Amino acid sequence: MRLQFLAIAGSMAIAVVSAPKVTAQIPFLTDFQAPSKVSNDSDNRIVSDWIYLDGRRLFQIAGTKTNFPERLKNVQQNLQEISQNYFRSTAKEPKVEIRTIKESPVIYVNDQYLMTITAQDAGLRQVDGMSSANQITDVLHQDLQQAKRERQTQFLIQQGIIAGASGLAMIVLSWGVRRWQRRLEYESLKPIFPTSAADKKITTQLNQQHHRHLQEVKKRLFQLTQAAIWGSGTFIILGLFPYTRSLQVGILSAAQIPLRLGVVILGTYVAVRFSYALIDRFTTTIVNSSALLTPESSERLQLRVSTFSGVTKSITTIVCAGVGILLALVALGIDIVPLLAGAGLIGVAVSLASQNLIKDAINGFLIILEDQYALGDVIAVGDVGGLVENLNLRMTQVRDAEGRLITIPNSEIKIVANLSSRWSRADLTIPVSYQANIDVALKLIETVALEMDQDPEWLRQIVETPKVLGVDHFGDRGLIIRVWIKTQPLKQWDVAREYRRRLKVAFDQAGIDIPVPQQAIWVNDSQLLNTPMNGKAD
Numbered sequence: 001m002r003l004q005f006l007a008i009a010g011s012m013a014i015a016v017v018s019a020p021k022v023t024a025q026i027p028f029l030t031d032f033q034a035p036s037k038v039s040n041d042s043d044n045r046i047v048s049d050w051i052y053l054d055g056r057r058l059f060q061i062a063g064t065k066t067n068f069p070e071r072l073k074n075v076q077q078n079l080q081e082i083s084q085n086y087f088r089s090t091a092k093e094p095k096v097e098i099r100t101i102k103e104s105p106v107i108y109v110n111d112q113y114l115m116t117i118t119a120q121d122a123g124l125r126q127v128d129g130m131s132s133a134n135q136i137t138d139v140l141h142q143d144l145q146q147a148k149r150e151r152q153t154q155f156l157i158q159q160g161i162i163a164g165a166s167g168l169a170m171i172v173l174s175w176g177v178r179r180w181q182r183r184l185e186y187e188s189l190k191p192i193f194p195t196s197a198a199d200k201k202i203t204t205q206l207n208q209q210h211h212r213h214l215q216e217v218k219k220r221l222f223q224l225t226q227a228a229i230w231g232s233g234t235f236i237i238l239g240l241f242p243y244t245r246s247l248q249v250g251i252l253s254a255a256q257i258p259l260r261l262g263v264v265i266l267g268t269y270v271a272v273r274f275s276y277a278l279i280d281r282f283t284t285t286i287v288n289s290s291a292l293l294t295p296e297s298s299e300r301l302q303l304r305v306s307t308f309s310g311v312t313k314s315i316t317t318i319v320c321a322g323v324g325i326l327l328a329l330v331a332l333g334i335d336i337v338p339l340l341a342g343a344g345l346i347g348v349a350v351s352l353a354s355q356n357l358i359k360d361a362i363n364g365f366l367i368i369l370e371d372q373y374a375l376g377d378v379i380a381v382g383d384v385g386g387l388v389e390n391l392n393l394r395m396t397q398v399r400d401a402e403g404r405l406i407t408i409p410n411s412e413i414k415i416v417a418n419l420s421s422r423w424s425r426a427d428l429t430i431p432v433s434y435q436a437n438i439d440v441a442l443k444l445i446e447t448v449a450l451e452m453d454q455d456p457e458w459l460r461q462i463v464e465t466p467k468v469l470g471v472d473h474f475g476d477r478g479l480i481i482r483v484w485i486k487t488q489p490l491k492q493w494d495v496a497r498e499y500r501r502r503l504k505v506a507f508d509q510a511g512i513d514i515p516v517p518q519q520a521i522w523v524n525d526s527q528l529l530n531t532p533m534n535g536k537a538d
Helices: 002-017 068-088 119-125 129-149 154-188 201-238 245-292 295-330 337-353 355-369 438-454 494-511 526-530
Strands: 046-053 056-064 096-099 105-108 113-116 378-381 384-391 395-399 407-411 424-430 467-475 478-487
Touching: 046 068, 046 119, 046 129, 056 068, 056 119, 056 129, 068 113, 068 129, 096 129, 105 129, 105 378, 119 129, 119 245, 154 201, 154 424, 201 245, 295 337, 295 384, 355 384, 355 395, 384 407, 424 438, 424 526, 438 467, 438 478, 438 494, 478 494
Parallel strands: none
Antiparallel strands: 046 056, 096 105, 105 113, 378 384, 384 395, 395 407, 424 478, 467 478
């Protein structure tokens, strides 16, 4: 699996950096920014930017913020007009000269005005005006010649061959990645069966979740690989020709922010799904390591693993989402340091206003840490209770016997009764008539319990030999005999129902009655006793 991820990453790297040696120049994403700030004054601050020829950087110019946009546009237009005239001419080399007008160096190309070197331009290079002009003329002389050579037919044919080879390489790489993806998808369709009959249901479920999350991560990485192959290939082909190279600058300028945000979003999503796979893998390892534990401890561990897995995934999602938001702000060029400082103050204010939520989170963490209860347990909290269906740091949701979903904030859980922690007990009270032979009844009750304990169908549910405690008290229904049967978690109700059924059959066969509530009325009034039953006097 590691080799698969490395191969995918390697194919992405090849698609991005395996460009042929051509004259195209690919600027970095970080180079396309707003004009750089040199001073901190409002309108008189100095900003700078690049002058381009065929998408290739030539030199930088600078100026005040108010006048710089117009100057940048004029210099770029002058250079475009000069270059077009030079390309149409038969001259092999451009005539680049520096003239001094009003004590300022002025650059002319083929007797056409290009620009005047200002003090800001010289200050940008930290040299005097004439030295700055000489640097710019050297760049112009070299790059104009190169731009004209790139428009020659022989060069265009050579670049066309390279473009065709690049396109073919893109198709081959894309086909190979797609074929690989289909093969992995076909293999992933095979169902995951337990390796042995002793494998636990929770282990199979975690393995399936782990497999599903990994498949999702692979799918997104394959999509990213395809986008990288075609995007980088197209970008490289555009840079091969002088007529399309300027599109590189436009594409990078327009797609810079969306591309960064897309990478952050996709990276965050892949990180979340990959973390889910790691959590499932970790929890599966814990469950598999419980093979040496007792059955009761193993069952309990599975419940804890389900709870731990769900809560950990929720925390991981929140952390990844928070980091993704911060990275998105950085990608937008926003300084997050003041935001983090402000977020700290806001966090203090929110914490004061949401103390109940904090109590919920702390109490929920302690519930999970101390294993007070877990998913699948049956609990009683105050007047409500039921099966725990959802448990997180904020709340607990239980389903009662009537099917109602009850939500309890964790901070409200002070005392909880767990009816299924590690083992359970069927507490039975059996009424026997006062006229029955108590010794025979006790022996029969014990015999039925022991026979049920030896029944293979109930041997797994009953974990200890049932105990007949004896006559518990005298009640209005007769003698009350108490029986304890220790069972697996959540099995006490099934065991109790079956035991009552068997005991009723045994009582019927032995002729022992199960009494109903009785009440005796004693009348001591002699006048009332002498009254006729029909209400008439003698």
